[in-house]
Amino acid sequence: MTLATPIPSADRQQPATTPRRGAGLRIDHVSKSFPLKGESLLVLDDISLAVEPGEFVAIVGGSGCGKSTLLRLLAGLDPDYQGTLLHDGAPIDGPTLQRGLIFQDHRLFPWLTVEQNVEMAFTNTDVPAAERRRRVAAEIARVGLDGFAGAYPHQLSGGMSQRAAIARxxxxxxxxxxxxxxxxxxxxxxxxxxxxELRRLWQEEGITMLMVTHDIEEAVYLADRVVVLEARPGRVRRIQAVPLPHPRQRRDAAFVALRDGLLADFGERGDEAGD
Ligand SMILES: Nc1ncnc2c1ncn2[C@@H]1O[C@H](COP(=O)(O)OP(=O)(O)OP(=O)(O)O)[C@@H](O)[C@H]1O
Ligand SMILES: [Mg+2]
Structure with missing residues:
Protein backbone atom coordinates (compact mmCIF):
# COMPACT_ATOMS: atom_id res chain seq x y z
CA MET A 1 0.00 0.00 0.00
CA THR A 2 1.48 3.27 -1.04
CA LEU A 3 -1.69 5.28 -0.67
CA ALA A 4 -1.76 7.62 2.26
CA THR A 5 -4.72 7.34 4.61
CA PRO A 6 -5.14 10.92 5.77
CA ILE A 7 -8.45 10.49 7.54
CA PRO A 8 -8.02 8.07 10.42
CA SER A 9 -11.21 6.08 10.31
CA ALA A 10 -12.09 6.32 6.63
CA ASP A 11 -10.87 2.87 5.71
CA ARG A 12 -11.69 0.87 8.79
CA GLN A 13 -13.29 -2.09 7.14
CA GLN A 14 -12.28 -4.91 9.44
CA PRO A 15 -12.26 -8.20 7.58
CA ALA A 16 -12.13 -10.06 10.89
CA THR A 17 -15.44 -8.68 12.07
CA THR A 18 -18.88 -9.62 10.84
CA PRO A 19 -20.37 -6.88 8.67
CA ARG A 20 -23.04 -4.97 10.52
CA ARG A 21 -26.48 -4.47 9.15
CA GLY A 22 -29.25 -2.44 10.58
CA ALA A 23 -32.26 -4.01 12.25
CA GLY A 24 -35.71 -2.51 12.47
CA LEU A 25 -37.26 -1.06 15.60
CA ARG A 26 -40.94 -0.87 16.30
CA ILE A 27 -42.60 1.31 18.90
CA ASP A 28 -46.25 0.43 19.07
CA HIS A 29 -48.69 2.43 21.23
CA VAL A 30 -46.12 2.89 23.98
CA SER A 31 -47.07 4.86 27.07
CA LYS A 32 -45.02 5.40 30.18
CA SER A 33 -45.80 6.96 33.54
CA PHE A 34 -43.64 7.76 36.54
CA PRO A 35 -44.96 7.94 40.10
CA LEU A 36 -44.77 11.52 41.35
CA LYS A 37 -45.92 12.63 44.81
CA GLY A 38 -48.38 9.79 45.09
CA GLU A 39 -49.76 10.45 41.62
CA SER A 40 -48.89 9.11 38.23
CA LEU A 41 -47.11 11.42 35.79
CA LEU A 42 -47.80 10.44 32.18
CA VAL A 43 -44.53 11.06 30.33
CA LEU A 44 -45.05 9.18 27.06
CA ASP A 45 -48.56 9.02 25.65
CA ASP A 46 -49.29 6.46 22.98
CA ILE A 47 -46.10 6.74 20.94
CA SER A 48 -45.93 4.73 17.72
CA LEU A 49 -43.00 4.73 15.32
CA ALA A 50 -41.45 2.16 13.01
CA VAL A 51 -37.74 2.65 12.30
CA GLU A 52 -36.70 0.80 9.18
CA PRO A 53 -33.54 -1.34 9.07
CA GLY A 54 -30.61 0.95 8.34
CA GLU A 55 -32.64 4.10 8.75
CA PHE A 56 -31.35 7.19 10.60
CA VAL A 57 -34.12 8.73 12.67
CA ALA A 58 -33.65 11.83 14.81
CA ILE A 59 -35.93 12.71 17.70
CA VAL A 60 -36.24 16.34 18.68
CA GLY A 61 -38.42 17.93 21.30
CA GLY A 62 -38.39 20.27 24.25
CA SER A 63 -36.71 19.47 27.53
CA GLY A 64 -38.68 16.98 29.57
CA CYS A 65 -40.85 15.66 26.74
CA GLY A 66 -39.64 12.11 27.33
CA LYS A 67 -36.87 11.60 24.77
CA SER A 68 -34.42 9.98 27.18
CA THR A 69 -37.23 7.98 28.74
CA LEU A 70 -38.10 6.55 25.33
CA LEU A 71 -34.47 5.64 24.60
CA ARG A 72 -34.14 3.95 27.99
CA LEU A 73 -37.21 1.84 27.21
CA LEU A 74 -35.75 0.93 23.83
CA ALA A 75 -32.41 0.09 25.42
CA GLY A 76 -34.25 -2.37 27.64
CA LEU A 77 -33.26 -0.52 30.82
CA ASP A 78 -36.82 -0.05 32.08
CA PRO A 79 -39.43 -2.80 31.65
CA ASP A 80 -42.27 -0.76 33.16
CA TYR A 81 -44.36 0.60 30.27
CA GLN A 82 -47.52 -0.07 28.28
CA GLY A 83 -47.47 -1.05 24.62
CA THR A 84 -45.02 -3.01 22.52
CA LEU A 85 -41.35 -2.52 21.69
CA LEU A 86 -39.77 -4.75 19.07
CA HIS A 87 -36.20 -5.02 17.85
CA ASP A 88 -35.87 -6.99 14.64
CA GLY A 89 -39.37 -8.32 15.32
CA ALA A 90 -38.55 -9.62 18.80
CA PRO A 91 -39.80 -8.09 22.07
CA ILE A 92 -37.29 -5.90 23.89
CA ASP A 93 -36.86 -7.43 27.33
CA GLY A 94 -33.52 -6.18 28.60
CA PRO A 95 -30.22 -4.68 27.51
CA THR A 96 -28.27 -6.45 24.77
CA LEU A 97 -25.09 -5.83 22.84
CA GLN A 98 -27.24 -5.68 19.70
CA ARG A 99 -28.43 -2.26 20.81
CA GLY A 100 -25.55 0.09 21.46
CA LEU A 101 -26.22 3.07 23.70
CA ILE A 102 -24.39 6.39 23.58
CA PHE A 103 -25.10 9.22 26.00
CA GLN A 104 -24.41 12.93 25.96
CA ASP A 105 -21.77 12.64 28.62
CA HIS A 106 -19.55 9.84 27.46
CA ARG A 107 -19.74 8.00 30.80
CA LEU A 108 -16.28 6.57 30.54
CA PHE A 109 -14.81 5.32 33.80
CA PRO A 110 -12.05 7.79 34.69
CA TRP A 111 -9.89 5.14 36.34
CA LEU A 112 -9.86 2.90 33.27
CA THR A 113 -7.95 3.38 30.02
CA VAL A 114 -9.73 3.75 26.67
CA GLU A 115 -9.06 0.07 25.97
CA GLN A 116 -10.43 -1.02 29.34
CA ASN A 117 -13.46 1.24 29.00
CA VAL A 118 -14.32 -0.23 25.60
CA GLU A 119 -13.84 -3.73 26.95
CA MET A 120 -16.39 -3.01 29.69
CA ALA A 121 -19.06 -3.61 27.06
CA PHE A 122 -18.29 -7.33 27.36
CA THR A 123 -19.07 -7.46 31.08
CA ASN A 124 -21.39 -10.42 31.75
CA THR A 125 -20.89 -11.87 28.29
CA ASP A 126 -19.07 -15.06 27.38
CA VAL A 127 -16.96 -13.52 24.62
CA PRO A 128 -13.47 -15.10 25.03
CA ALA A 129 -10.58 -12.88 26.14
CA ALA A 130 -8.64 -13.12 22.87
CA GLU A 131 -11.66 -12.15 20.83
CA ARG A 132 -12.41 -9.27 23.20
CA ARG A 133 -8.91 -7.90 22.71
CA ARG A 134 -9.17 -8.20 18.94
CA ARG A 135 -12.55 -6.51 18.75
CA VAL A 136 -11.58 -3.76 21.19
CA ALA A 137 -8.50 -2.94 19.10
CA ALA A 138 -10.56 -2.98 15.89
CA GLU A 139 -13.17 -0.55 17.24
CA ILE A 140 -10.59 1.80 18.73
CA ALA A 141 -8.98 1.93 15.30
CA ARG A 142 -12.34 2.39 13.58
CA VAL A 143 -13.08 5.56 15.54
CA GLY A 144 -9.59 6.93 14.89
CA LEU A 145 -8.16 6.53 18.39
CA ASP A 146 -5.14 4.44 17.41
CA GLY A 147 -2.35 5.27 19.78
CA PHE A 148 -4.72 6.22 22.59
CA ALA A 149 -5.77 2.77 23.76
CA GLY A 150 -3.73 3.21 26.93
CA ALA A 151 -4.83 6.79 27.60
CA TYR A 152 -7.13 7.71 30.48
CA PRO A 153 -10.26 9.79 29.86
CA HIS A 154 -8.71 12.94 31.40
CA GLN A 155 -6.00 12.72 28.74
CA LEU A 156 -8.56 12.92 25.91
CA SER A 157 -10.43 15.83 24.38
CA GLY A 158 -14.23 15.87 24.51
CA GLY A 159 -14.48 14.62 20.94
CA MET A 160 -12.00 11.82 21.60
CA SER A 161 -13.90 10.75 24.70
CA GLN A 162 -17.10 10.62 22.71
CA ARG A 163 -15.34 8.53 20.06
CA ALA A 164 -14.23 6.13 22.79
CA ALA A 165 -17.86 5.89 23.89
CA ILE A 166 -18.86 5.16 20.30
CA ALA A 167 -16.20 2.41 20.15
CA ARG A 168 -17.62 0.93 23.34
CA GLU A 197 -18.07 11.00 11.66
CA LEU A 198 -21.49 9.77 12.72
CA ARG A 199 -22.74 10.10 9.17
CA ARG A 200 -19.79 8.16 7.84
CA LEU A 201 -20.19 5.48 10.48
CA TRP A 202 -23.85 5.10 9.59
CA GLN A 203 -23.11 4.93 5.86
CA GLU A 204 -20.20 2.50 6.25
CA GLU A 205 -21.82 0.18 8.74
CA GLY A 206 -25.46 0.27 7.76
CA ILE A 207 -26.50 0.37 11.42
CA THR A 208 -29.95 1.66 12.29
CA MET A 209 -29.56 4.92 14.20
CA LEU A 210 -32.07 6.52 16.55
CA MET A 211 -30.66 9.78 17.86
CA VAL A 212 -32.07 12.30 20.28
CA THR A 213 -30.82 15.83 19.73
CA HIS A 214 -31.73 19.39 20.69
CA ASP A 215 -30.09 20.64 17.52
CA ILE A 216 -32.56 20.77 14.65
CA GLU A 217 -29.87 21.51 12.10
CA GLU A 218 -27.96 18.43 13.27
CA ALA A 219 -31.14 16.38 12.86
CA VAL A 220 -31.67 17.64 9.31
CA TYR A 221 -27.98 17.11 8.50
CA LEU A 222 -28.04 13.46 9.55
CA ALA A 223 -31.48 11.95 9.58
CA ASP A 224 -33.76 10.31 7.04
CA ARG A 225 -36.67 11.40 9.20
CA VAL A 226 -37.01 13.83 12.06
CA VAL A 227 -39.60 13.00 14.71
CA VAL A 228 -40.84 16.00 16.65
CA LEU A 229 -42.16 15.18 20.10
CA GLU A 230 -44.31 17.52 22.09
CA ALA A 231 -44.30 17.66 25.85
CA ARG A 232 -46.61 16.98 28.77
CA PRO A 233 -47.36 14.31 27.89
CA GLY A 234 -44.82 13.28 25.27
CA ARG A 235 -46.56 12.67 21.98
CA VAL A 236 -45.47 12.52 18.36
CA ARG A 237 -46.29 15.96 17.00
CA ARG A 238 -44.93 15.55 13.52
CA ILE A 239 -42.62 13.37 11.43
CA GLN A 240 -40.59 15.19 8.81
CA ALA A 241 -38.88 13.26 6.02
CA VAL A 242 -35.51 14.63 4.87
CA PRO A 243 -35.15 13.40 1.28
CA LEU A 244 -31.77 15.06 0.63
CA PRO A 245 -28.64 13.27 -0.62
CA HIS A 246 -25.48 12.96 1.50
CA PRO A 247 -23.24 14.72 2.23
CA ARG A 248 -25.78 17.43 2.93
CA GLN A 249 -24.99 21.08 2.46
CA ARG A 250 -26.32 23.30 5.22
CA ARG A 251 -26.67 26.25 2.88
CA ASP A 252 -28.69 24.44 0.22
CA ALA A 253 -32.11 25.98 -0.23
CA ALA A 254 -33.85 22.66 0.38
CA PHE A 255 -31.85 22.09 3.57
CA VAL A 256 -32.62 25.57 4.86
CA ALA A 257 -36.31 25.19 4.04
CA LEU A 258 -36.58 21.92 5.96
CA ARG A 259 -34.63 23.28 8.92
CA ASP A 260 -36.65 26.48 9.07
CA GLY A 261 -39.90 24.57 8.77
CA LEU A 262 -38.98 22.50 11.81
CA LEU A 263 -37.73 25.54 13.71
CA ALA A 264 -40.98 27.37 12.98
CA ASP A 265 -42.82 24.40 14.39
CA PHE A 266 -40.89 24.83 17.62
CA GLY A 267 -41.29 28.60 17.53
CA GLU A 268 -45.05 28.18 17.68
CA ARG A 269 -44.58 26.55 21.02
CA GLY A 270 -42.55 29.46 22.29
CA ASP A 271 -40.18 28.22 24.95
CA GLU A 272 -39.17 24.86 23.55
CA ALA A 273 -36.86 25.57 20.64
CA GLY A 274 -33.86 24.27 22.53
CA ASP A 275 -31.29 26.26 20.60
N1 LIG B 1 -36.89 8.09 37.09
C1 LIG B 1 -37.81 9.05 37.00
N2 LIG B 1 -38.72 9.24 37.97
C2 LIG B 1 -39.67 10.19 37.89
N3 LIG B 1 -39.79 11.02 36.84
C3 LIG B 1 -38.93 10.88 35.84
C4 LIG B 1 -37.88 9.92 35.86
N4 LIG B 1 -37.16 10.02 34.71
C5 LIG B 1 -37.72 11.03 34.03
N5 LIG B 1 -38.77 11.54 34.70
C6 LIG B 1 -39.65 12.62 34.23
O1 LIG B 1 -40.08 12.30 32.92
C7 LIG B 1 -40.11 13.44 32.11
C8 LIG B 1 -39.29 13.19 30.86
O2 LIG B 1 -37.93 13.05 31.21
P1 LIG B 1 -36.83 12.75 30.10
O3 LIG B 1 -35.53 12.68 30.82
O4 LIG B 1 -37.23 11.57 29.31
O5 LIG B 1 -36.93 14.06 29.22
P2 LIG B 1 -36.05 14.50 27.97
O6 LIG B 1 -37.00 14.74 26.85
O7 LIG B 1 -34.95 13.54 27.75
O8 LIG B 1 -35.49 15.91 28.46
P3 LIG B 1 -34.07 16.62 28.15
O9 LIG B 1 -34.20 17.18 26.78
O10 LIG B 1 -34.00 17.69 29.18
O11 LIG B 1 -33.00 15.60 28.28
C9 LIG B 1 -39.62 14.60 32.97
O12 LIG B 1 -40.75 15.29 33.45
C10 LIG B 1 -38.90 13.94 34.10
O13 LIG B 1 -39.00 14.69 35.26
MG1 LIG C 1 -32.89 13.68 27.89
Missing amino acids: ALVGRPDVLLLDEPLGALDALTRLHMQK
Missing part, protein backbone atom coordinates in the same frame (compact mmCIF):
# COMPACT_ATOMS: atom_id res chain seq x y z
CA ALA A 169 -21.10 0.86 21.79
CA LEU A 170 -19.77 -0.60 18.51
CA VAL A 171 -17.69 -3.36 20.05
CA GLY A 172 -20.81 -5.39 20.73
CA ARG A 173 -21.55 -5.38 16.97
CA PRO A 174 -24.90 -3.70 17.40
CA ASP A 175 -27.43 -3.52 14.61
CA VAL A 176 -29.10 -0.56 16.31
CA LEU A 177 -27.43 2.46 17.90
CA LEU A 178 -29.43 4.55 20.36
CA LEU A 179 -27.86 7.96 20.83
CA ASP A 180 -29.04 10.40 23.50
CA GLU A 181 -27.69 13.84 22.60
CA PRO A 182 -24.33 12.27 21.81
CA LEU A 183 -22.70 15.52 20.72
CA GLY A 184 -24.44 17.90 23.11
CA ALA A 185 -21.44 18.45 25.35
CA LEU A 186 -19.01 19.29 22.55
CA ASP A 187 -17.89 22.68 21.34
CA ALA A 188 -19.35 23.83 18.01
CA LEU A 189 -16.41 22.89 15.77
CA THR A 190 -15.88 19.47 17.30
CA ARG A 191 -19.58 18.91 17.04
CA LEU A 192 -19.59 19.58 13.28
CA HIS A 193 -16.67 17.22 12.87
CA MET A 194 -18.34 14.49 14.91
CA GLN A 195 -21.55 14.89 12.91
CA LYS A 196 -19.57 13.97 9.83
Whole structure:
Protein backbone atom coordinates (compact mmCIF):
# COMPACT_ATOMS: atom_id res chain seq x y z
CA MET A 1 0.00 0.00 0.00
CA THR A 2 1.48 3.27 -1.04
CA LEU A 3 -1.69 5.28 -0.67
CA ALA A 4 -1.76 7.62 2.26
CA THR A 5 -4.72 7.34 4.61
CA PRO A 6 -5.14 10.92 5.77
CA ILE A 7 -8.45 10.49 7.54
CA PRO A 8 -8.02 8.07 10.42
CA SER A 9 -11.21 6.08 10.31
CA ALA A 10 -12.09 6.32 6.63
CA ASP A 11 -10.87 2.87 5.71
CA ARG A 12 -11.69 0.87 8.79
CA GLN A 13 -13.29 -2.09 7.14
CA GLN A 14 -12.28 -4.91 9.44
CA PRO A 15 -12.26 -8.20 7.58
CA ALA A 16 -12.13 -10.06 10.89
CA THR A 17 -15.44 -8.68 12.07
CA THR A 18 -18.88 -9.62 10.84
CA PRO A 19 -20.37 -6.88 8.67
CA ARG A 20 -23.04 -4.97 10.52
CA ARG A 21 -26.48 -4.47 9.15
CA GLY A 22 -29.25 -2.44 10.58
CA ALA A 23 -32.26 -4.01 12.25
CA GLY A 24 -35.71 -2.51 12.47
CA LEU A 25 -37.26 -1.06 15.60
CA ARG A 26 -40.94 -0.87 16.30
CA ILE A 27 -42.60 1.31 18.90
CA ASP A 28 -46.25 0.43 19.07
CA HIS A 29 -48.69 2.43 21.23
CA VAL A 30 -46.12 2.89 23.98
CA SER A 31 -47.07 4.86 27.07
CA LYS A 32 -45.02 5.40 30.18
CA SER A 33 -45.80 6.96 33.54
CA PHE A 34 -43.64 7.76 36.54
CA PRO A 35 -44.96 7.94 40.10
CA LEU A 36 -44.77 11.52 41.35
CA LYS A 37 -45.92 12.63 44.81
CA GLY A 38 -48.38 9.79 45.09
CA GLU A 39 -49.76 10.45 41.62
CA SER A 40 -48.89 9.11 38.23
CA LEU A 41 -47.11 11.42 35.79
CA LEU A 42 -47.80 10.44 32.18
CA VAL A 43 -44.53 11.06 30.33
CA LEU A 44 -45.05 9.18 27.06
CA ASP A 45 -48.56 9.02 25.65
CA ASP A 46 -49.29 6.46 22.98
CA ILE A 47 -46.10 6.74 20.94
CA SER A 48 -45.93 4.73 17.72
CA LEU A 49 -43.00 4.73 15.32
CA ALA A 50 -41.45 2.16 13.01
CA VAL A 51 -37.74 2.65 12.30
CA GLU A 52 -36.70 0.80 9.18
CA PRO A 53 -33.54 -1.34 9.07
CA GLY A 54 -30.61 0.95 8.34
CA GLU A 55 -32.64 4.10 8.75
CA PHE A 56 -31.35 7.19 10.60
CA VAL A 57 -34.12 8.73 12.67
CA ALA A 58 -33.65 11.83 14.81
CA ILE A 59 -35.93 12.71 17.70
CA VAL A 60 -36.24 16.34 18.68
CA GLY A 61 -38.42 17.93 21.30
CA GLY A 62 -38.39 20.27 24.25
CA SER A 63 -36.71 19.47 27.53
CA GLY A 64 -38.68 16.98 29.57
CA CYS A 65 -40.85 15.66 26.74
CA GLY A 66 -39.64 12.11 27.33
CA LYS A 67 -36.87 11.60 24.77
CA SER A 68 -34.42 9.98 27.18
CA THR A 69 -37.23 7.98 28.74
CA LEU A 70 -38.10 6.55 25.33
CA LEU A 71 -34.47 5.64 24.60
CA ARG A 72 -34.14 3.95 27.99
CA LEU A 73 -37.21 1.84 27.21
CA LEU A 74 -35.75 0.93 23.83
CA ALA A 75 -32.41 0.09 25.42
CA GLY A 76 -34.25 -2.37 27.64
CA LEU A 77 -33.26 -0.52 30.82
CA ASP A 78 -36.82 -0.05 32.08
CA PRO A 79 -39.43 -2.80 31.65
CA ASP A 80 -42.27 -0.76 33.16
CA TYR A 81 -44.36 0.60 30.27
CA GLN A 82 -47.52 -0.07 28.28
CA GLY A 83 -47.47 -1.05 24.62
CA THR A 84 -45.02 -3.01 22.52
CA LEU A 85 -41.35 -2.52 21.69
CA LEU A 86 -39.77 -4.75 19.07
CA HIS A 87 -36.20 -5.02 17.85
CA ASP A 88 -35.87 -6.99 14.64
CA GLY A 89 -39.37 -8.32 15.32
CA ALA A 90 -38.55 -9.62 18.80
CA PRO A 91 -39.80 -8.09 22.07
CA ILE A 92 -37.29 -5.90 23.89
CA ASP A 93 -36.86 -7.43 27.33
CA GLY A 94 -33.52 -6.18 28.60
CA PRO A 95 -30.22 -4.68 27.51
CA THR A 96 -28.27 -6.45 24.77
CA LEU A 97 -25.09 -5.83 22.84
CA GLN A 98 -27.24 -5.68 19.70
CA ARG A 99 -28.43 -2.26 20.81
CA GLY A 100 -25.55 0.09 21.46
CA LEU A 101 -26.22 3.07 23.70
CA ILE A 102 -24.39 6.39 23.58
CA PHE A 103 -25.10 9.22 26.00
CA GLN A 104 -24.41 12.93 25.96
CA ASP A 105 -21.77 12.64 28.62
CA HIS A 106 -19.55 9.84 27.46
CA ARG A 107 -19.74 8.00 30.80
CA LEU A 108 -16.28 6.57 30.54
CA PHE A 109 -14.81 5.32 33.80
CA PRO A 110 -12.05 7.79 34.69
CA TRP A 111 -9.89 5.14 36.34
CA LEU A 112 -9.86 2.90 33.27
CA THR A 113 -7.95 3.38 30.02
CA VAL A 114 -9.73 3.75 26.67
CA GLU A 115 -9.06 0.07 25.97
CA GLN A 116 -10.43 -1.02 29.34
CA ASN A 117 -13.46 1.24 29.00
CA VAL A 118 -14.32 -0.23 25.60
CA GLU A 119 -13.84 -3.73 26.95
CA MET A 120 -16.39 -3.01 29.69
CA ALA A 121 -19.06 -3.61 27.06
CA PHE A 122 -18.29 -7.33 27.36
CA THR A 123 -19.07 -7.46 31.08
CA ASN A 124 -21.39 -10.42 31.75
CA THR A 125 -20.89 -11.87 28.29
CA ASP A 126 -19.07 -15.06 27.38
CA VAL A 127 -16.96 -13.52 24.62
CA PRO A 128 -13.47 -15.10 25.03
CA ALA A 129 -10.58 -12.88 26.14
CA ALA A 130 -8.64 -13.12 22.87
CA GLU A 131 -11.66 -12.15 20.83
CA ARG A 132 -12.41 -9.27 23.20
CA ARG A 133 -8.91 -7.90 22.71
CA ARG A 134 -9.17 -8.20 18.94
CA ARG A 135 -12.55 -6.51 18.75
CA VAL A 136 -11.58 -3.76 21.19
CA ALA A 137 -8.50 -2.94 19.10
CA ALA A 138 -10.56 -2.98 15.89
CA GLU A 139 -13.17 -0.55 17.24
CA ILE A 140 -10.59 1.80 18.73
CA ALA A 141 -8.98 1.93 15.30
CA ARG A 142 -12.34 2.39 13.58
CA VAL A 143 -13.08 5.56 15.54
CA GLY A 144 -9.59 6.93 14.89
CA LEU A 145 -8.16 6.53 18.39
CA ASP A 146 -5.14 4.44 17.41
CA GLY A 147 -2.35 5.27 19.78
CA PHE A 148 -4.72 6.22 22.59
CA ALA A 149 -5.77 2.77 23.76
CA GLY A 150 -3.73 3.21 26.93
CA ALA A 151 -4.83 6.79 27.60
CA TYR A 152 -7.13 7.71 30.48
CA PRO A 153 -10.26 9.79 29.86
CA HIS A 154 -8.71 12.94 31.40
CA GLN A 155 -6.00 12.72 28.74
CA LEU A 156 -8.56 12.92 25.91
CA SER A 157 -10.43 15.83 24.38
CA GLY A 158 -14.23 15.87 24.51
CA GLY A 159 -14.48 14.62 20.94
CA MET A 160 -12.00 11.82 21.60
CA SER A 161 -13.90 10.75 24.70
CA GLN A 162 -17.10 10.62 22.71
CA ARG A 163 -15.34 8.53 20.06
CA ALA A 164 -14.23 6.13 22.79
CA ALA A 165 -17.86 5.89 23.89
CA ILE A 166 -18.86 5.16 20.30
CA ALA A 167 -16.20 2.41 20.15
CA ARG A 168 -17.62 0.93 23.34
CA ALA A 169 -21.10 0.86 21.79
CA LEU A 170 -19.77 -0.60 18.51
CA VAL A 171 -17.69 -3.36 20.05
CA GLY A 172 -20.81 -5.39 20.73
CA ARG A 173 -21.55 -5.38 16.97
CA PRO A 174 -24.90 -3.70 17.40
CA ASP A 175 -27.43 -3.52 14.61
CA VAL A 176 -29.10 -0.56 16.31
CA LEU A 177 -27.43 2.46 17.90
CA LEU A 178 -29.43 4.55 20.36
CA LEU A 179 -27.86 7.96 20.83
CA ASP A 180 -29.04 10.40 23.50
CA GLU A 181 -27.69 13.84 22.60
CA PRO A 182 -24.33 12.27 21.81
CA LEU A 183 -22.70 15.52 20.72
CA GLY A 184 -24.44 17.90 23.11
CA ALA A 185 -21.44 18.45 25.35
CA LEU A 186 -19.01 19.29 22.55
CA ASP A 187 -17.89 22.68 21.34
CA ALA A 188 -19.35 23.83 18.01
CA LEU A 189 -16.41 22.89 15.77
CA THR A 190 -15.88 19.47 17.30
CA ARG A 191 -19.58 18.91 17.04
CA LEU A 192 -19.59 19.58 13.28
CA HIS A 193 -16.67 17.22 12.87
CA MET A 194 -18.34 14.49 14.91
CA GLN A 195 -21.55 14.89 12.91
CA LYS A 196 -19.57 13.97 9.83
CA GLU A 197 -18.07 11.00 11.66
CA LEU A 198 -21.49 9.77 12.72
CA ARG A 199 -22.74 10.10 9.17
CA ARG A 200 -19.79 8.16 7.84
CA LEU A 201 -20.19 5.48 10.48
CA TRP A 202 -23.85 5.10 9.59
CA GLN A 203 -23.11 4.93 5.86
CA GLU A 204 -20.20 2.50 6.25
CA GLU A 205 -21.82 0.18 8.74
CA GLY A 206 -25.46 0.27 7.76
CA ILE A 207 -26.50 0.37 11.42
CA THR A 208 -29.95 1.66 12.29
CA MET A 209 -29.56 4.92 14.20
CA LEU A 210 -32.07 6.52 16.55
CA MET A 211 -30.66 9.78 17.86
CA VAL A 212 -32.07 12.30 20.28
CA THR A 213 -30.82 15.83 19.73
CA HIS A 214 -31.73 19.39 20.69
CA ASP A 215 -30.09 20.64 17.52
CA ILE A 216 -32.56 20.77 14.65
CA GLU A 217 -29.87 21.51 12.10
CA GLU A 218 -27.96 18.43 13.27
CA ALA A 219 -31.14 16.38 12.86
CA VAL A 220 -31.67 17.64 9.31
CA TYR A 221 -27.98 17.11 8.50
CA LEU A 222 -28.04 13.46 9.55
CA ALA A 223 -31.48 11.95 9.58
CA ASP A 224 -33.76 10.31 7.04
CA ARG A 225 -36.67 11.40 9.20
CA VAL A 226 -37.01 13.83 12.06
CA VAL A 227 -39.60 13.00 14.71
CA VAL A 228 -40.84 16.00 16.65
CA LEU A 229 -42.16 15.18 20.10
CA GLU A 230 -44.31 17.52 22.09
CA ALA A 231 -44.30 17.66 25.85
CA ARG A 232 -46.61 16.98 28.77
CA PRO A 233 -47.36 14.31 27.89
CA GLY A 234 -44.82 13.28 25.27
CA ARG A 235 -46.56 12.67 21.98
CA VAL A 236 -45.47 12.52 18.36
CA ARG A 237 -46.29 15.96 17.00
CA ARG A 238 -44.93 15.55 13.52
CA ILE A 239 -42.62 13.37 11.43
CA GLN A 240 -40.59 15.19 8.81
CA ALA A 241 -38.88 13.26 6.02
CA VAL A 242 -35.51 14.63 4.87
CA PRO A 243 -35.15 13.40 1.28
CA LEU A 244 -31.77 15.06 0.63
CA PRO A 245 -28.64 13.27 -0.62
CA HIS A 246 -25.48 12.96 1.50
CA PRO A 247 -23.24 14.72 2.23
CA ARG A 248 -25.78 17.43 2.93
CA GLN A 249 -24.99 21.08 2.46
CA ARG A 250 -26.32 23.30 5.22
CA ARG A 251 -26.67 26.25 2.88
CA ASP A 252 -28.69 24.44 0.22
CA ALA A 253 -32.11 25.98 -0.23
CA ALA A 254 -33.85 22.66 0.38
CA PHE A 255 -31.85 22.09 3.57
CA VAL A 256 -32.62 25.57 4.86
CA ALA A 257 -36.31 25.19 4.04
CA LEU A 258 -36.58 21.92 5.96
CA ARG A 259 -34.63 23.28 8.92
CA ASP A 260 -36.65 26.48 9.07
CA GLY A 261 -39.90 24.57 8.77
CA LEU A 262 -38.98 22.50 11.81
CA LEU A 263 -37.73 25.54 13.71
CA ALA A 264 -40.98 27.37 12.98
CA ASP A 265 -42.82 24.40 14.39
CA PHE A 266 -40.89 24.83 17.62
CA GLY A 267 -41.29 28.60 17.53
CA GLU A 268 -45.05 28.18 17.68
CA ARG A 269 -44.58 26.55 21.02
CA GLY A 270 -42.55 29.46 22.29
CA ASP A 271 -40.18 28.22 24.95
CA GLU A 272 -39.17 24.86 23.55
CA ALA A 273 -36.86 25.57 20.64
CA GLY A 274 -33.86 24.27 22.53
CA ASP A 275 -31.29 26.26 20.60
N1 LIG B 1 -36.89 8.09 37.09
C1 LIG B 1 -37.81 9.05 37.00
N2 LIG B 1 -38.72 9.24 37.97
C2 LIG B 1 -39.67 10.19 37.89
N3 LIG B 1 -39.79 11.02 36.84
C3 LIG B 1 -38.93 10.88 35.84
C4 LIG B 1 -37.88 9.92 35.86
N4 LIG B 1 -37.16 10.02 34.71
C5 LIG B 1 -37.72 11.03 34.03
N5 LIG B 1 -38.77 11.54 34.70
C6 LIG B 1 -39.65 12.62 34.23
O1 LIG B 1 -40.08 12.30 32.92
C7 LIG B 1 -40.11 13.44 32.11
C8 LIG B 1 -39.29 13.19 30.86
O2 LIG B 1 -37.93 13.05 31.21
P1 LIG B 1 -36.83 12.75 30.10
O3 LIG B 1 -35.53 12.68 30.82
O4 LIG B 1 -37.23 11.57 29.31
O5 LIG B 1 -36.93 14.06 29.22
P2 LIG B 1 -36.05 14.50 27.97
O6 LIG B 1 -37.00 14.74 26.85
O7 LIG B 1 -34.95 13.54 27.75
O8 LIG B 1 -35.49 15.91 28.46
P3 LIG B 1 -34.07 16.62 28.15
O9 LIG B 1 -34.20 17.18 26.78
O10 LIG B 1 -34.00 17.69 29.18
O11 LIG B 1 -33.00 15.60 28.28
C9 LIG B 1 -39.62 14.60 32.97
O12 LIG B 1 -40.75 15.29 33.45
C10 LIG B 1 -38.90 13.94 34.10
O13 LIG B 1 -39.00 14.69 35.26
MG1 LIG C 1 -32.89 13.68 27.89
